[in-house]
Amino acid sequence: MTNHPTYQINHVAKSLGGKSILHDIDLEIFPGEFFCIVGPSGSGKTSLLRLLNGLEPFDIGEIYYKGQSIQNGDFQKLREEVGMVFQNPVVFAETVKENLLIRKQWDKSFSVSENDLLEILEMVELPQNLLTLDARSLSGGEKQRLSLARTLLNKPSVLLLDEPTANLDPRLGEQILNTMNQLRHQMNVTIIMVSHHIHQAVKHATKAAFLIEGTIAETGLISILTRPATKAAQLFLKEED
Amino acid sequence: MEHSFYIISWTDVFVSLALVALCLFLIRWWRIGLEKIIIIGTIRSFIQLSVMGYVLTFFFGLEHWIYMVCLIMLMILIASFEANRRLDIPIKGYFMMNVYSMSITVFIVLGTTLQFILDVEPWFYPYAMIPIAGMIIGNGLNSATLTTNRFIGELKHREDEIETLLALGASPRAAVDTSIREAIRAALIPNINGLMLVGLVQIPGVMTGQIIAGIDPLIAIRYQIMIMYMWLTTATLANVLTQAMVYRQFFTSNMQLRKELFRVNNR
Numbered sequence: 370m371t372n373h374p375t376y377q378i379n380h381v382a383k384s385l386g387g388k389s390i391l392h393d394i395d396l397e398i399f400p401g402e403f404f405c406i407v408g409p410s411g412s413g414k415t416s417l418l419r420l421l422n423g424l425e426p427f428d429i430g431e432i433y434y435k436g437q438s439i440q441n442g443d444f445q446k447l448r449e450e451v452g453m454v455f456q457n458p459v460v461f462a463e464t465v466k467e468n469l470l471i472r473k474q475w476d477k478s479f480s481v482s483e484n485d486l487l488e489i490l491e492m493v494e495l496p497q498n499l500l501t502l503d504a505r506s507l508s509g510g511e512k513q514r515l516s517l518a519r520t521l522l523n524k525p526s527v528l529l530l531d532e533p534t535a536n537l538d539p540r541l542g543e544q545i546l547n548t549m550n551q552l553r554h555q556m557n558v559t560i561i562m563v564s565h566h567i568h569q570a571v572k573h574a575t576k577a578a579f580l581i582e583g584t585i586a587e588t589g590l591i592s593i594l595t596r597p598a599t600k601a602a603q604l605f606l607k608e609e610d
Numbered sequence: 611m612e613h614s615f616y617i618i619s620w621t622d623v624f625v626s627l628a629l630v631a632l633c634l635f636l637i638r639w640w641r642i643g644l645e646k647i648i649i650i651g652t653i654r655s656f657i658q659l660s661v662m663g664y665v666l667t668f669f670f671g672l673e674h675w676i677y678m679v680c681l682i683m684l685m686i687l688i689a690s691f692e693a694n695r696r697l698d699i700p701i702k703g704y705f706m707m708n709v710y711s712m713s714i715t716v717f718i719v720l721g722t723t724l725q726f727i728l729d730v731e732p733w734f735y736p737y738a739m740i741p742i743a744g745m746i747i748g749n750g751l752n753s754a755t756l757t758t759n760r761f762i763g764e765l766k767h768r769e770d771e772i773e774t775l776l777a778l779g780a781s782p783r784a785a786v787d788t789s790i791r792e793a794i795r796a797a798l799i800p801n802i803n804g805l806m807l808v809g810l811v812q813i814p815g816v817m818t819g820q821i822i823a824g825i826d827p828l829i830a831i832r833y834q835i836m837i838m839y840m841w842l843t844t845a846t847l848a849n850v851l852t853q854a855m856v857y858r859q860f861f862t863s864n865m866q867l868r869k870e871l872f873r874v875n876n877r
């Protein structure tokens with residue numbers, strides 16, 4: 370088997386409402402990596418993740434997933450394989466359990482054993498007694514973990530995380546990232562995380578990229594996070610401190 | 611019991627204007643400020659209904675089914691055009707969607723009514739066909755457009771939910787399922803309420819007309835019952851058929867929600 374990159378992004382550009390949001394994006398992400406994209410707010414991080422999940426069209430360039438252009442592929446299958454956890458998680462007006470099993474609504478063959486369910490809950494540190502609660506009554510952090518658990522039940526091979534720790538306290542954030550890292554090792558899940566937390570990225574990532582003003586300023590090993598070579602990345606780090 | 615048919619003369623119609631005069635007097639006295647459009651509305655309804663009377667008489671005199679079918683198609687086209695203008699945001703191809711969905715609805719509901727309920731002879735008997743077709747088209751499109759506008763509202767309100775479902779691997783149809791259901795339910799509830807309340811207080815319009823014209827109330831109710839059932843089915847059919855086409859316009863061929871269509875800043 371040839372070792373295709375999980376994602377290969379060539380010269381991708383996107384504009385919205387006449388404004389260029391992403392341009393000249395080139396990236397390669399390989400299986401099993403914990404790829405962290407950092408950059409200031411408004412630099413296009415969320416937009417880039419949405420392209421990877423196929424939620425949004427782009428204007429030019431190509432995105433290859435496992436060697437296949439996503440443009441002529443099966444988007445439902447892509448999204449099942451590539452789980453996305455949004456920055457502002459959405460929960461449905463149902464119980465936590467029904468939220469977790471939402472897939473049943475369109476996939477009658479979907480079922481989760483009680484064991485798997487409890488295991489996932491433990492992974493994201495959601496207490497079991499929440500299962501029968503209305504999901505809207507959860508706190509922000511609990512909603513985020515619910516949304517992560519819901520995505521994990523799809524057994525994705527790639528996880529796209531949009532600032533996954535933004536609503537969590539530092540200890541829990543750390544715990545979740547550790548869990549993600551375990552998942553990566555045990556199930557060979559590729560993780561692509563977007564964040565403006567340099568410290569978290571340094572600690573967990575295996576590869577990194579700076580996304581600044583809609584373009585990849587620099588990409589490489591995580592050493593670039595502390596000693597970037599480009600001016601744009603250096604400037605961003607200085608502003609972060 | 612004696613049946614009498616009270617024929618209303620043109621003079622009588624003008625006398626009914628006295629009621630409008632009373633209305634205008636009150637409006638003026640309390641300075642509600644609707645005089646002008648009330649006068650326009652009074653005149654327009656007079657003219658439009660008169661024209662309709664002549665058109666109907668003309669068509670009722672034609673003795674070939676092809677004219678009836680053409681008239682019904684024309685009614686569908688005009689009503690679809692009107693419905694298109696009542697959309698909150700433009701939807702590509704909505705006019706044709708209405709034409710398709712009304713053609714099917716009319717075929718099923720009108721066909722059943724003429725063939726199996728009224729048993730008219732010939733099947734295109736204009737005195738039955740045209741008014742019933744008008745009722746089906748008016749009611750169906752009214753309801754379908756209400757539903758479409760409500761569906762657009764649901765999309766605006768639920769765009770994050772819809773994208774979350776898509777991101778989990780749902781098809782567009784599955785992702786908008788709640789929105790479609792909510793929209794159709796909202797449109798059908800007036801029809802269902804009508805079934806619940808009919809005969810308790812008000813005598814429905816059609817029955818009122820028939821009773822005034824001297825028809826036995828026990829016969830008039832049969833027509834009314836048939837019409838209520840017809841309305842319910844018409845609204846349901848029209849809504850289901852239209853929504854099956856409408857929601858697709860809000861997705862790209864790659865199953866992406868086209869938010870730009872309903873976001874305010876892009877209008």
Ligand SMILES: Nc1ncnc2c1ncn2[C@@H]1O[C@H](COP(=O)(O)OP(=O)(O)O)[C@@H](O)[C@H]1O
Nearest residue numbers: 385386388390409410411412413414415416417
């Ligand atoms: N629908 C839209 N129309 C116009 N501009 C948009 C739209 N959505 C996002 N943007 C702009 O795109 C840029 C990138 O946004 P985003 O990807 O959310 O950045 P980040 O996640 O890095 O904060 C921002 O400047 C934002 O204002």
Ligand SMILES: [Mg+2]
Nearest residue numbers: 414415416456
């Ligand atoms: Mg963002």
